[in-house]
Amino acid sequence: MPAETHVERGPLGPEEAFALVRERLAEILDIDETRITRESRFSEDLEADSLALIELVEALEEELGERTVGFSVDDEDLADLVSVGDAVDYVMARLQVASADS
Amino acid sequence: MTVCTVAVDAMGGDRAPGEIVNGVLRGVEELGIEVLLVGREEEVTPLLPSPLPSGISVLDARDVIAMDDEPASAVRKKKDASIVRCAQAVRDGLADAMVSAGNTGAAMAAALLRMGRIKGVARPAIAVPLPVPGHGYQLLVDAGATTDVSPEWLVQFAIMGREYARVRLGVDEPTLGLLSIGEEPGKGDELRKLAYPLLQAVPGFVGNVEGRDFMRAATVDVVVTDGFTGNVALKSLEGALRSLASLVFKVFESSPEARAAGDVVMPMLLDAAEAYDPELTGGGVLLGVAGVCVISHGSSSANAIFKALSVAADAVRADVPERVREAIANAR
Numbered sequence: 001m002p003a004e005t006h007v008e009r010g011p012l013g014p015e016e017a018f019a020l021v022r023e024r025l026a027e028i029l030d031i032d033e034t035r036i037t038r039e040s041r042f043s044e045d046l047e048a049d050s051l052a053l054i055e056l057v058e059a060l061e062e063e064l065g066e067r068t069v070g071f072s073v074d075d076e077d078l079a080d081l082v083s084v085g086d087a088v089d090y091v092m093a094r095l096q097v098a099s100a101d102s
Numbered sequence: 103m104t105v106c107t108v109a110v111d112a113m114g115g116d117r118a119p120g121e122i123v124n125g126v127l128r129g130v131e132e133l134g135i136e137v138l139l140v141g142r143e144e145e146v147t148p149l150l151p152s153p154l155p156s157g158i159s160v161l162d163a164r165d166v167i168a169m170d171d172e173p174a175s176a177v178r179k180k181k182d183a184s185i186v187r188c189a190q191a192v193r194d195g196l197a198d199a200m201v202s203a204g205n206t207g208a209a210m211a212a213a214l215l216r217m218g219r220i221k222g223v224a225r226p227a228i229a230v231p232l233p234v235p236g237h238g239y240q241l242l243v244d245a246g247a248t249t250d251v252s253p254e255w256l257v258q259f260a261i262m263g264r265e266y267a268r269v270r271l272g273v274d275e276p277t278l279g280l281l282s283i284g285e286e287p288g289k290g291d292e293l294r295k296l297a298y299p300l301l302q303a304v305p306g307f308v309g310n311v312e313g314r315d316f317m318r319a320a321t322v323d324v325v326v327t328d329g330f331t332g333n334v335a336l337k338s339l340e341g342a343l344r345s346l347a348s349l350v351f352k353v354f355e356s357s358p359e360a361r362a363a364g365d366v367v368m369p370m371l372l373d374a375a376e377a378y379d380p381e382l383t384g385g386g387v388l389l390g391v392a393g394v395c396v397i398s399h400g401s402s403s404a405n406a407i408f409k410a411l412s413v414a415a416d417a418v419r420a421d422v423p424e425r426v427r428e429a430i431a432n433a434r
Contacts, residue, residue, distance in 0.1 A: 030224055049250065051211065051225075054174045058215050075175050 012095060018088045024059040028052050038085035053078055070098040105136050106418045108411055109188040109197035112141030113166045114204020116401045123149040125407025130157040135415050138197050141184045163187040173207030177215055185209055189216035192393040199394035199414040203402035210247045210388060217393035222430040226390035227259040228397060229266050230336060233377045237319040241267050243326055245386050246333035253297035256326055260304045262389040263324040265429040269420040271323055279311030279322035343378050384409035387417055389426055394418050
């Protein structure tokens with residue numbers, strides 16, 4: 001059962017994942033969280049460059065790696081993440097993979 | 103006062119690890135610092151005297167980021183690379199600063215990803231000192247950390263550069279200029295035109311400067327530009343100075359009379375030319391990250407590493423990251 005890998009804080013739902021992505025991205029881009037929606041595109045709407053995305057990935061790996069052993073992001077998948085919603089969906093999928101593997 | 107510890111990338115640069123280790127040995131002896139040499143233990147340790155001199159320790163790091171590796175993804179993929187472990191050592195409190203002569207982009211990415219960014223700083227910038235004959239140095243910010251910038255980021259570079267100029271140049275109220283293609287406010291591309299009015303709110307801003315204002319007295323203390331233009335300018339200056347030096351040598355070899363004159367003048371010229379040697383400036387400092395990171399020339403000799411260690415120790419003692427954080431916070 002996936003929940004057994006989530007130590008202390010329990011499994012992460014899509015809303016919580018979105019909140020986490022939004023919070024970290026707002027810190028990295030130094031913008032207000034309210035500017036970030038699921039539909040926001042990294043490049044066009046938020047002016048996030050590739051380094052900002054890697055900062056986001058590192059932050060997510062650090063945060064989620066503590067909750068779900070084995071959570072990681074494959075750099076080759078980054079090019080497919082166009083919007084914040086894509087990133088949230090990707091995080092949820094990777095969490096499932098990590099949970100299944102552990 | 104606690105002893106400053108510098109993490110040094112033993113594997114970074116064209117002349118690593120030999121010249122790096124030699125520079126470290128001198129630094130520990132003369133600067134009163136301690137050094138954590140980070141790199142492949144089996145390559146680094148044989149270069150050190152036995153027993154290990156006091157103040158030097160070795161941290162084994164198995165990987166190396168090559169000069170042609172893509173910086174950010176290399177930092178992510180090669181987590182045990184010497185340059186990454188240096189930045190991590192600063193983050194974890196094992197060292198107060200890092201020095202690397204390796205891949206500049208990777209040093210920047212490692213520092214950014216491991217040490218973190220100072221709040222309010224969008225992107226870091228490299229501050230490089232340019233010699234001004236008879237007048238010390240001028241700072242170029244950014245010399246190549248962030249190539250694509252917004253007008254607001256240039257303002258941050260100006261604020262960070264001005265604060266660091268106080269430490270590096272010893273000037274209380276440094277002046278700033280925006281590098282452009284004309285002195286008038288309307289001159290330049292869209293980026294410069296948009297940045298100019300924003301920069302007017304930064305203390306010390308005197309307006310646009312041109313390429314000819316580099317390395318000249320009575321211009322500005324800090325030249326602000328994007329990392330792309332800054333790097334092109336820096337390499338152009340290096341190339342032009344090399345070309346000029348080769349012209350001078352040719353002139354003094356052109357006839358017996360010129361050779362005789364050269365015998366008299368050349369020692370003085372060579373002494374004076376030392377001021378232009380990029381090896382002696384100690385490298386650039388990465389501004390905007392939450393730690394001290396000194397980036398040296400890829401071809402750094404032991405002497406260059408020694409100077410870089412001195413620059414790093416000075417930046418730690420002056421608490422440059424905290425000064426930059428305060429300057430950025432006060433400007434918001």
